[in-house]
Amino acid sequence: MTTELFTGAEMVVKSLSALKVKYIFGYPGGSVLDIYDAIFQQDEIEHILVRHEQAATHMADGYTRATGEVGVVLATSGPGATNCVTGIATAYYDSIPMVVLAGQVASTLIGNDAFQETDIVGCTRPIIKHSFNCRTLADIPDAIAKAFYLANTGRPGPVVIELPKDILLPDNKEPFTIDTEIKMRSYNPNIKGHPKQIRKAAQTIADAKKLVVYSGGGIVLSDASELLTELVETLQAPITNTLMGLGGISGTHKQFIGMLGMHGSLEANKTMANADVILALGARFDDRVTNNVEKFCPNATIIHVDIDPTSISKTINAHVPVVGLVDVVIQQLLDELKQIEYTPDEQALSQWWQQINLWRNVKSFSYQQEENGKIKPQRVVEAMYKITNGEAYVCSDVGQHQMFAAQHYPFAKPRQWINSGGLGTMGFGLPAAMGVKLAFPDKHVICITGDGSIQMNIQELSTCSQYSLPVVIVTLNNRSLGMVRQWQDMVYGGRHSSSYMESLPDFIKIAEAYGHVGIQIDTLDELDEKLTQAFNIKDRLVFVDVMVDEKEHVYPMQIRTGAVDEMWLKKGVKA
Amino acid sequence: MRRILAILMENEPGSLSRIVGLFSQRAYNIESLTVAPTDDTSLSRMTIATKGDDKVLEQIVKQVNKLIDVIKITDITDRKHIERELLLVKVSAMNDKSRTEVKRITDIFRGNIIDIGKQVYTVQLTGNADKLNAFIDALQNETEIIESARSGCVGMARGDKALRL
Numbered sequence A: 001m002t003t004e005l006f007t008g009a010e011m012v013v014k015s016l017s018a019l020k021v022k023y024i025f026g027y028p029g030g031s032v033l034d035i036y037d038a039i040f041q042q043d044e045i046e047h048i049l050v051r052h053e054q055a056a057t058h059m060a061d062g063y064t065r066a067t068g069e070v071g072v073v074l075a076t077s078g079p080g081a082t083n084c085v086t087g088i089a090t091a092y093y094d095s096i097p098m099v100v101l102a103g104q105v106a107s108t109l110i111g112n113d114a115f116q117e118t119d120i121v122g123c124t125r126p127i128i129k130h131s132f133n134c135r136t137l138a139d140i141p142d143a144i145a146k147a148f149y150l151a152n153t154g155r156p157g158p159v160v161i162e163l164p165k166d167i168l169l170p171d172n173k174e175p176f177t178i179d180t181e182i183k184m185r186s187y188n189p190n191i192k193g194h195p196k197q198i199r200k201a202a203q204t205i206a207d208a209k210k211l212v213v214y215s216g217g218g219i220v221l222s223d224a225s226e227l228l229t230e231l232v233e234t235l236q237a238p239i240t241n242t243l244m245g246l247g248g249i250s251g252t253h254k255q256f257i258g259m260l261g262m263h264g265s266l267e268a269n270k271t272m273a274n275a276d277v278i279l280a281l282g283a284r285f286d287d288r289v290t291n292n293v294e295k296f297c298p299n300a301t302i303i304h305v306d307i308d309p310t311s312i313s314k315t316i317n318a319h320v321p322v323v324g325l326v327d328v329v330i331q332q333l334l335d336e337l338k339q340i341e342y343t344p345d346e347q348a349l350s351q352w353w354q355q356i357n358l359w360r361n362v363k364s365f366s367y368q369q370e371e372n373g374k375i376k377p378q379r380v381v382e383a384m385y386k387i388t389n390g391e392a393y394v395c396s397d398v399g400q401h402q403m404f405a406a407q408h409y410p411f412a413k414p415r416q417w418i419n420s421g422g423l424g425t426m427g428f429g430l431p432a433a434m435g436v437k438l439a440f441p442d443k444h445v446i447c448i449t450g451d452g453s454i455q456m457n458i459q460e461l462s463t464c465s466q467y468s469l470p471v472v473i474v475t476l477n478n479r480s481l482g483m484v485r486q487w488q489d490m491v492y493g494g495r496h497s498s499s500y501m502e503s504l505p506d507f508i509k510i511a512e513a514y515g516h517v518g519i520q521i522d523t524l525d526e527l528d529e530k531l532t533q534a535f536n537i538k539d540r541l542v543f544v545d546v547m548v549d550e551k552e553h554v555y556p557m558q559i560r561t562g563a564v565d566e567m568w569l570k571k572g573v574k575a
Numbered sequence B: 001m002r003r004i005l006a007i008l009m010e011n012e013p014g015s016l017s018r019i020v021g022l023f024s025q026r027a028y029n030i031e032s033l034t035v036a037p038t039d040d041t042s043l044s045r046m047t048i049a050t051k052g053d054d055k056v057l058e059q060i061v062k063q064v065n066k067l068i069d070v071i072k073i074t075d076i077t078d079r080k081h082i083e084r085e086l087l088l089v090k091v092s093a094m095n096d097k098s099r100t101e102v103k104r105i106t107d108i109f110r111g112n113i114i115d116i117g118k119q120v121y122t123v124q125l126t127g128n129a130d131k132l133n134a135f136i137d138a139l140q141n142e143t144e145i146i147e148s149a150r151s152g153c154v155g156m157a158r159g160d161k162a163l164r165l
Ligand SMILES: Cc1ncc(C[n+]2csc(CCOP(=O)(O)OP(=O)(O)O)c2C)c(N)n1
Pocket: A397, A398, A399, A400, A401, A402, A424, A425, A426, A427, A449, A450, A451, A452, A453, A454, A476, A478, A480, A481, A482, A483, A484
């Protein structure tokens, strides 16, 4: 009996099949043509052809954020691979698992500045979890299996695999085996929290008079939102989410006090500042949360639960560090609290909530919509919320519109809110939404964007036609790079240096040119009706261009160099 | 504070560049770095001498540990440990006086003259950084140093403690 032999290119595809991959997001080119040929000759995996490799990474990323399945990207060597860099970094900063297969020139040419040679492993080293250089056929299945394992365990992140052309060619064949049960002696992420630390954490919680739960993207990534909700209800304490953690608990839960940080709610930031115990779950004390670290919650005892030890005591010192998977640790905490027969201190709690409710009453997200005035961007988000019953996937770009969406669309579930939080990548929104729509064709998928951001990957409207991805794009069109302009208004004496979009295109015509539907909304009286109409069109992509008040700023806003709760409520009004 | 970190890692292409990349990316200090395969050639042993306060050091150790190739890292500075560095130094030995002085200083420091040229001696010395520095100072007082190469330190905990798989 002869064993069947396969080319390296076939091994790539077979390995991905063995790992149950459904889609590859990519763009062809010289070094990976053999892989494209192998893809052509099978029908287990579908290849999605984007119009720019950056979009392939964001589309894979959006797909992953919505489904939890690892996204796969395929790009050719040189420019194809370097075009992926921004998308890899975006995934890295939000801990999104991703496997990027990058072509490379033949091994014999590496180092010679060959045509379309770039050291992509070198280029991406600081923005990946790990990378592999394949040099033989046998390396391929091994690297791919390990890449999936690494990408999706511990603290997730992107993994890059470099595939030189010579190991993909048809004349070179070997038997194929893949071992998907990976064990690596150098990689053993902690899963359970140390029992001693769990006891300490539970005791600290039990002794707290003014407890706050502060949870982040880790909850979403590890699907821990049910456990989190159970914990929070046991504690009866207030909970705030980071930008990445929204949906970790329902945005309408009565204990939820809103997002915290730079544009978080006053009550969230005040509660943090006045808490005596902060329970941080899968969050990393990012500088967009803490504001000035020197002034950050000096009186609080901090319990920090995270899968990544480097996140603990990096910016803010943790008094009770717990390293482990956040869902596992929450379960351990619940068990321990039961063990010590924990009941909340009713009196302290009621005083604490009384105080919090006073901050809540300030209604820091409120805005003024005049009847005959320009449309306020917040009003658009509220309308989207109503029309979609709060059930849409909302994929955002970066800018003011992102903050308005985070503030005014309370997310009921995790994975519903998809945005580039860590890197803040303009151009992320549309391709991410496409990835989500691919996974959930029957759900409302919104891309909320700005007139600046949408133009960073607008070519993907073409991909949407090809694969029939009817997302709803809502552009909060303020004829400017609004977030930049806001800073220029506040910090740079109103000098609007390059923050205006001097020659905006007719977005409706652009949408139509790609075969989509365009809807223009100019006045408040047509907003609800036209937006409803947009969401009623199910089988076509709809591009809604909403003219909003270009003067609106995002409030509240932390005062630079201040404490976490020092905020501007409105222009010139401090909290 | 000067710290010596001992690292055990997979002996694979790219491992070294990941460590070096990490230090430069996060602006950590590297005073010296040495690396070579161990008795088990699938492993590399690296010694890094670095500087930083406790908070920075804690981050360095955690960040290095986070690299997938790294199996173990320990800071050997706190415990009793052995630290050694190799120095090769080529000095001017033009006349009798300088030759005798170089020979004398080398003997005092228990170094070895391992090569001679028409007008130069090459000396080898091992020891910790302080000893090597003192030796160089002593030589400089008597003659001209033409070339010197230091290996950077390697280190190990004393006693039964071992850094191994
Ligand atoms: C790729 C990239 N370049 C630059 C920035 C800096 N930046 C942040 S927000 C912003 C303006 C975004 O404008 P727009 O998309 O119109 O959103 P708006 O703030 O007006 O709602 C810019 C330029 C960024 N985040 N990403």
